Amino acid sequence: MAEPSEADKAQRAKQLASELKSQKAMLKHANRQLAMVFDLNKCLGCQTCVVACKTLWTRDEGMEYMWWATVNTQPGKGTPRDWEKLGGGFRDEEPRAGTLPSKREFGEAWEFNYDEVFFGGKGNSVHLQPSGDPDWGPNWDEDQGGGQYPNSFYFYLPRICNHCTNPACLEACPRNAIYKREEDGIVVLSQERCKGYRFCMEACPYKKIYFNLVAQKGQKCIFCYPRIEKGVAPACARQCPGRLRFVGFLDDESGPIHKLVKQWKVALPLHSEFGTQPNIYYVPPISPPRFDAEGNLDESKPRIPTDYLRYLFGDGVEAALATLKTEMAKTKAGGKSELLDLLIVYEWKSLFGPFTQDPAAIAPRRA
């Protein structure tokens, strides 16, 4: 059989690429898109959202080191360590190579000496501590922040899978194991189709996919879709005592997401330059003024440098902060502000759009 010419090979490669593009377009397609908004002015870093997700979804074998929902201190390295510098995503609409983080970089699951401290009678003589001598963890640089006293600064950044409109993970998988649900745009990693190749982990610029070494499959936040299907808000959102996690459809004009993202434009995407069109949006944190060299307040500059916020949330950050300040001034002067009413969340259920169902009312009680 004649060896195909270079031209034939190039032609065939083009054909395959075109078929691939169609397949991926189908997998990416969604009729509606669920999104969340996190108001960073309210996050206290209590980690309740983190534990809510952990206790619900990542308790099986191989999931010990997984934290599908995380809250880290910014500025900081986060988890996996230095994820913002690990590549992936897109540049000029082309995929960018990314690095596969190691378990150590994610932060290993530590083993604690609970038995000897709580049950072995050594509570007064031995500290509760992890075994070994860990030098990194999933929240290692908590509260370190940035800047120099008296102008040091930090804030908390809650993160989950962004359920992107243009997911780099979906594009990367050679087995088409990742797809968006038509009805709500939730990005799902099929456990049936996954063979643990981990190109998705390289490609995700937010590094929110984990690898289960026991099951040998990629696993990540599922936006609590079994709860969503029953009208129940995701666990991280429902458990948040800070009332800062809004849930809803991006196109629902009566809901909080549309209002905060599209109307008021105070909710911004994280690292939009990664090109994946993330669907978790952030209301940037307002900070107090800086101190000058004499120790007087310098109202001209915020404590959290605007440059840093721009680095995270893009060019819309100044306008967003200005809008917040304007609306806060209105209410301070005794007036009304629809935006402030939205963000204050007087009624807890107003966070969740149509997902106000109580999970206890629908789930059978386990014996």
Place this chain on the structure above:
Amino acid sequence: MQCTRVTASREQLLDPLTPEWSRIAAEPLKMAATPLANQPSEYIKASRDEKQIGKVRSLDVQAAHNGSDIFFRLTWEDATQDVQITDTTMFTDGCGILIPLHATAVGGADPPIDEMGSKDAPVNAWFWRADFKDVPRNTIAHGLGSTQFTERCAVRTKSAWGAGTWTVVFTRPLAVPDQQEETVQLAAGASVKIGFAVWEGSNGERAGVKSFSKEWRELVLDA
């Protein structure tokens, strides 16, 4: 490629280091990196360099059968034994044998070897991976990215690594009852197209990122 008929037993031939194998000629195959341009992922195309993938460039293959079972002995140089995945960044060594699933394809054309078959011409792969602990898998594919392990697998392997060399013996009954699993049927005197692949774990090779034997060879089984 000749599949020599021998009178040795299954137990003897399944042993990678048995002296029986020294009597069967080895065919050295030049292996090449799979063409990056065909990878079913724009990410893989953008992030890899064809010169850096498919590290194993040479594979020795010996083929034999004893009338009831067929045997393939694959040998290749590999300085690093990658047998476990204990971190998210690790991949293991592997090798595979590829044969068109049906003796004659629809329309007569061979399935494309560098596309893992097609809808009209599916392929059957026998897949060994170092961390599977000699429990290989039988796979069907009908195009890039479509491999699907079958539930049952009549293939068995025995592997050994020593002095920078992997040796893996595959064996399977020539004929497998149809209802048991979707797999290629073989018989003494038959001739089939055959291809091979090797994955170097320490080079992060997995999925279509591997070396392969470039063209179909004709495997002729002694009568």
